[in-house]
Amino acid sequence: MRDAPLLAAARREQPAVAPVWFMRQAGRSLPEYRRVREGIAMLDSCRRPELVTEITLQPVRRYGVDAAIFFSDIVVPLKAVGVGLDIKPGIGPVIEQPFRTWADLDRIPELDPSMIPDITESVRLLTAELGGTPLIGFAGAPFTLASYLVEGGPSRDLARTKALMYAEPDLWRALLDRLAQISGAFLRVQVAAGASAVQLFDSWVGALPLADYRSHVQPASAAVLAAVKDLDPTVPRIHFGVQTGELLPAMAEAGADVVGVDFRLPLEEASERLGQRYAVQGNLDPALLFAPHEVLRERVRSTLLSGALAPGHIFNLGHGVMPGTDPDALKFVVDTIRSYKIAEYR
Numbered sequence: 001m002r003d004a005p006l007l008a009a010a011r012r013e014q015p016a017v018a019p020v021w022f023m024r025q026a027g028r029s030l031p032e033y034r035r036v037r038e039g040i041a042m043l044d045s046c047r048r049p050e051l052v053t054e055i056t057l058q059p060v061r062r063y064g065v066d067a068a069i070f071f072s073d074i075v076v077p078l079k080a081v082g083v084g085l086d087i088k089p090g091i092g093p094v095i096e097q098p099f100r101t102w103a104d105l106d107r108i109p110e111l112d113p114s115m116i117p118d119i120t121e122s123v124r125l126l127t128a129e130l131g132g133t134p135l136i137g138f139a140g141a142p143f144t145l146a147s148y149l150v151e152g153g154p155s156r157d158l159a160r161t162k163a164l165m166y167a168e169p170d171l172w173r174a175l176l177d178r179l180a181q182i183s184g185a186f187l188r189v190q191v192a193a194g195a196s197a198v199q200l201f202d203s204w205v206g207a208l209p210l211a212d213y214r215s216h217v218q219p220a221s222a223a224v225l226a227a228v229k230d231l232d233p234t235v236p237r238i239h240f241g242v243q244t245g246e247l248l249p250a251m252a253e254a255g256a257d258v259v260g261v262d263f264r265l266p267l268e269e270a271s272e273r274l275g276q277r278y279a280v281q282g283n284l285d286p287a288l289l290f291a292p293h294e295v296l297r298e299r300v301r302s303t304l305l306s307g308a309l310a311p312g313h314i315f316n317l318g319h320g321v322m323p324g325t326d327p328d329a330l331k332f333v334v335d336t337i338r339s340y341k342i343a344e345y346r
């Protein structure tokens with residue numbers, strides 16, 4: 001397992017061919033996913049080990065990617081501690097009673113591993129099936145989880161979230177500390193059961209200026225990543241967010257080994273901003289999967305060229321696979337990557 005290309009790239013060794021996986025590779029665009037999910041609610045499907053195993057393996061079988069991403073959702077641990085929420089088809093997570101006051105904190109207890117025995121079972125089943133292919137465990141970062149709790153669901157501008165952060169910094173800090181405990185415990189369960197790497201998704205933190213990120217968010221994200229490092233320092237920690245060009249060094253300093261880059265910033269520029277000290281992951285625009293193959297091939301190539309200038313590169317999209325994506329386009333990307341040798345670029 002140690003020699004798996006994904007883990008080598010995370011250690012900043014450049015394997016001969018860039019490792020690749022795709023955010024949101026499971027679900028959505030796969031017909032075999034829609035078939036097995038039929039009639040089963042999203043959050044129920046995440047708690048059924050045989051189903052989680054099947055869905056996680058589907059993209060590995062179809063695309064031959066270098067890693068599996070655990071099929072779950074960032075709100076699964078919140079539901080597990082008893083927060084009233086659901087994932088509504090076509091919308092996303094919806095919270096019954098949005099977070100407003102100190103009293104609301106009592107409705108978000110800490111996560112104890114005994115609350116999620118099924119996650120341990122799913123990861124064990126998966127690692128047995130995956131053999132030498134790494135399983136990436138994941139969790140939502142405290143800011144992104146807080147954004148759903150405070151807004152009550154997906155939001156364009158995160159106005160209520162920022163208002164709480166600026167107006168009630170003590171309550172905000174207490175909320176983020178609680179969420180850091182929950183995410184940290186969720187990741188530790190996955191690592192203890194056999195996950196080979198973890199990704200902390202701070203999808204929406206790009207809404208903040210750098211100074212506010214540092215003072216109001218970074219300590220909580222750092223606590224999550226430290227919880228993983230304390231358990232096993234050899235498990236690489238990937239940290240990703242959207243529109244985080246200005247935040248990349250601060251997100252790395254939170255305790256990442258690999259920094260995820262969205263499609264707005266070329267990888268070589270991201271690596272410069274990171275002082276050439278971290279592996280990078282990304283960053284093909286998922287919209288390019290709708291372009292003709294000649295266009296797609298050229299963009300895969302330029303992404304590889306740019307990534308080869310960083311100390312380590314894991315190929316991925318700049319954000320998740322969009323609904324309606326043709327699975328053949330993803331297969332084409334994998335095959336294209338395998339046809340290029342990184343060494344030839346260096």
Ligand code: 1CP
Pocket residue numbers: 022023024025026027028042069070071072073074075087089090091092093138144153154155201203319320
């Ligand atoms: O019924 C369905 O099929 C629901 C669609 C769906 C799926 C397949 C949701 C609802 N979540 C998931 C699984 C999921 N979520 C995975 C595992 C699958 C994989 O990656 O292959 C992962 C890693 C996530 C993580 C996740 N959930 C993030 C972070 C990643 C990102 O895309 O930024 C976020 C922000 C969520 C919240 C969420 N859950 C679901 C939706 C539609 C959303 C986003 C809603 C919004 O725009 O705010």
